[in-house]
Amino acid sequence: MANRSYALDPAIDINQPQSVAEPSWYRTPIPRPELKALVQRDDATAGRDYALWAVLLMASGAIAVATWGSWWAVPAFLVYGVIYSSCDSRWHELSHGTPFKTRWLNEALYHVTSFMSVREGHRWRWSHARHHTHTIHVGRDPEIHGPRPTNIWGLLSGLLYLRGGLRELRSIWVHATGRILPDAALYVPKSEWPKMVLTCRIYLVLFAGLAAWCLAVGSLLPAMLIGLPRFYGGFLHYIQAMTQHLGLAEDVDDYRLSTRTVLMHRVGRFLYSNMNYHIEHHMYPMVPFYRLPALHARIAHDCPPPYPGLAAAYAEIIPTVWRQRVDAEHYAKRPLVTA
Amino acid sequence: MSGWIAVAAADDLEAEDVLGVSVGGRDYALYRAPDGTLSASQGFCSHEAALLADGFVVGTAIECPRHQGRFDIRTGAALNAPACVALRMYPAKEEAGQIWLNLGDTP
Numbered sequence: 001m002a003n004r005s006y007a008l009d010p011a012i013d014i015n016q017p018q019s020v021a022e023p024s025w026y027r028t029p030i031p032r033p034e035l036k037a038l039v040q041r042d043d044a045t046a047g048r049d050y051a052l053w054a055v056l057l058m059a060s061g062a063i064a065v066a067t068w069g070s071w072w073a074v075p076a077f078l079v080y081g082v083i084y085s086s087c088d089s090r091w092h093e094l095s096h097g098t099p100f101k102t103r104w105l106n107e108a109l110y111h112v113t114s115f116m117s118v119r120e121g122h123r124w125r126w127s128h129a130r131h132h133t134h135t136i137h138v139g140r141d142p143e144i145h146g147p148r149p150t151n152i153w154g155l156l157s158g159l160l161y162l163r164g165g166l167r168e169l170r171s172i173w174v175h176a177t178g179r180i181l182p183d184a185a186l187y188v189p190k191s192e193w194p195k196m197v198l199t200c201r202i203y204l205v206l207f208a209g210l211a212a213w214c215l216a217v218g219s220l221l222p223a224m225l226i227g228l229p230r231f232y233g234g235f236l237h238y239i240q241a242m243t244q245h246l247g248l249a250e251d252v253d254d255y256r257l258s259t260r261t262v263l264m265h266r267v268g269r270f271l272y273s274n275m276n277y278h279i280e281h282h283m284y285p286m287v288p289f290y291r292l293p294a295l296h297a298r299i300a301h302d303c304p305p306p307y308p309g310l311a312a313a314y315a316e317i318i319p320t321v322w323r324q325r326v327d328a329e330h331y332a333k334r335p336l337v338t339a
Numbered sequence: 340m341s342g343w344i345a346v347a348a349a350d351d352l353e354a355e356d357v358l359g360v361s362v363g364g365r366d367y368a369l370y371r372a373p374d375g376t377l378s379a380s381q382g383f384c385s386h387e388a389a390l391l392a393d394g395f396v397v398g399t400a401i402e403c404p405r406h407q408g409r410f411d412i413r414t415g416a417a418l419n420a421p422a423c424v425a426l427r428m429y430p431a432k433e434e435a436g437q438i439w440l441n442l443g444d445t446p
C-alpha cells in the first residue's frame with residue numbers, strides 16, 4: 001500500500017469555515033453544574049505556579065551564569081534548560097486562555113512563552129485550534145508528530161528541537177517577508193495574516209538583538225539563557241509531550257483511542273503543566289491545568305487505564321513506532337471499558 | 340419569522356450563564372449577565388460553529404467550548420482569537436416568567 005500523505009487537505013480551508021466540520025467526538029458526559037465548577041479559573045492558583053517557575057528560572061539561571069567557563073556549567077545549564085523549556089507546556093496552556101481568570105495575563109504571558117519556545121504565537125494559536133478540531137486526523141491535523149511510516153531520525157531529532165525548531169525558524173523568516181506558507185494559509189484566516197507577519201518581524205528584530213548582544217560581549221552566554229535553552233534543554237519536555245498521541249490510532253473520533261493519559265511525578269507535572277492528563281485536556285479543553293487531576297478522577301471510569309509512568313508509556317511507544325517503520329498500518333490499540 | 344416569541348422559562352437561565360434554544364430548526368443562545376441583563380445571539384460560534392450553549396459565561400463574555408474563543412454577550416463582539424467575527428445578536432426580554440426572543444425578519 002502506498003504511504004499516506006500527511007500534508008493538509010487544501011479542501012479544508014479556514015477561509016471557507018463550512019469546510020472545517022468537526023467530527024462528532026466522544027466525550028464522557030459530565031453534568032453541567034459539575035463541569036461549570038471544573039472550568040473555573042483562578043488567578044491565585046495559576047499565579048503561584050507561574051511565580052514558582054519564574055523563581056526557579058532565575059535561580060537556576062544565576063547558578064548557570066556563575067558556572068560559565070567551568071565544567072560545572074554543563075549540568076547547571078542542563079537544569080536551567082529543562083526549567084526554561086517548561087515554557088512550551090505553558091505556551092500551550094496559555095493558548096487556550098485557561099490558566100488565569102484575568103484575560104490580559106493569559107495573553108501577555110502567551111506571547112512571552114511563545115517567544116521563549118521559539119514558536120510564533122499567532123500561527124500556533126490557529127494551528128493548535130485545528131489540532132483540537134481534527135486531533136490526529138490525517139490531512140486535517142497540522143500537529144501530527146509521528147507520521148507513518150516512522151522516520152526514526154526525525155523523531156530523535158526532536159530531542160534537540162532540531163526538526164521542529166528549524167521548521168519554525170523558516171516559517172518565521174518566510175512570514176516576516178510577507179509571504180504566507182501554504183499550510184498556514186489553510187488554518188490562519190486571512191484577516192489574521194497581518195498580525196502573524198508583524199509578530200514574525202518582531203521576532204526577527206529580537207533574534208538580531210540577541211545576536212548583537214552576544215557579539216558585543218564576545219560570548220554565547222546571552223543566547224544560552226534566551227532561545228538556545230529550548231534546543232539544548234527541551235529533551236524532557238519532548239519526552240513528556242511525545243506520549244500524547246505517538247503510536248496510537250489515527251482518524252478516530254474518540255480521544256480515548258488516539259490520546260494517552262500518563263501518570264507522572266509531581267515535579268514532572270509541574271514542568272509539564274499537567275498535560276500528562278491528555279485525554280482529559282482534549283475532551284474538555286476549557287478546564288485549566290490545575291483542575292485536570294480532578295477531571296481525571298471524574299472520567300477515569302470511562303477511559304482506558306492510564307499508563308503508570310513514562311517508562312510504561314514508552315514500553316508501548318518504542319516497539320510500536322519501530323514496527324511502524326515497515327508497517328504503516330500498525331498502531332497500539334487502547335482498550336475501551338464500558339462503565 | 341417575526342415578532343416576539345417565548346422561548347424558555349425565565350428560571351431556566353441563571354445569572355452569568357447561557358442557555359441554548361431552538362426555534363424553527365435554528366439554534367440560538369440566551370445569556371444572562373451577572374447583573375441579570377438578558378441578551379441573545381446566534382447559537383453557533385462564528386469560528387467553527389461549536390454550540391455556544393455548551394460554553395460558559397464568565398462576567399460578560401461567553402467562552403466557546405471548542406477553542407475558547409470569547410464573545411461579549413452584550414454586543415456579540417469577538418474578544419479573542421480564534422473568535423474573530425462578531426456574533427449576530429437578537430433582541431431578548433423577560434416578561435411573565437418567560438424569556439422572549441425577537442427574531443425580526445430572520446429567514
Ligand code: FES
Nearest residue numbers: 384386387403408
Ligand atoms: S469553534 Fe468557537 S472558538 Fe473555535
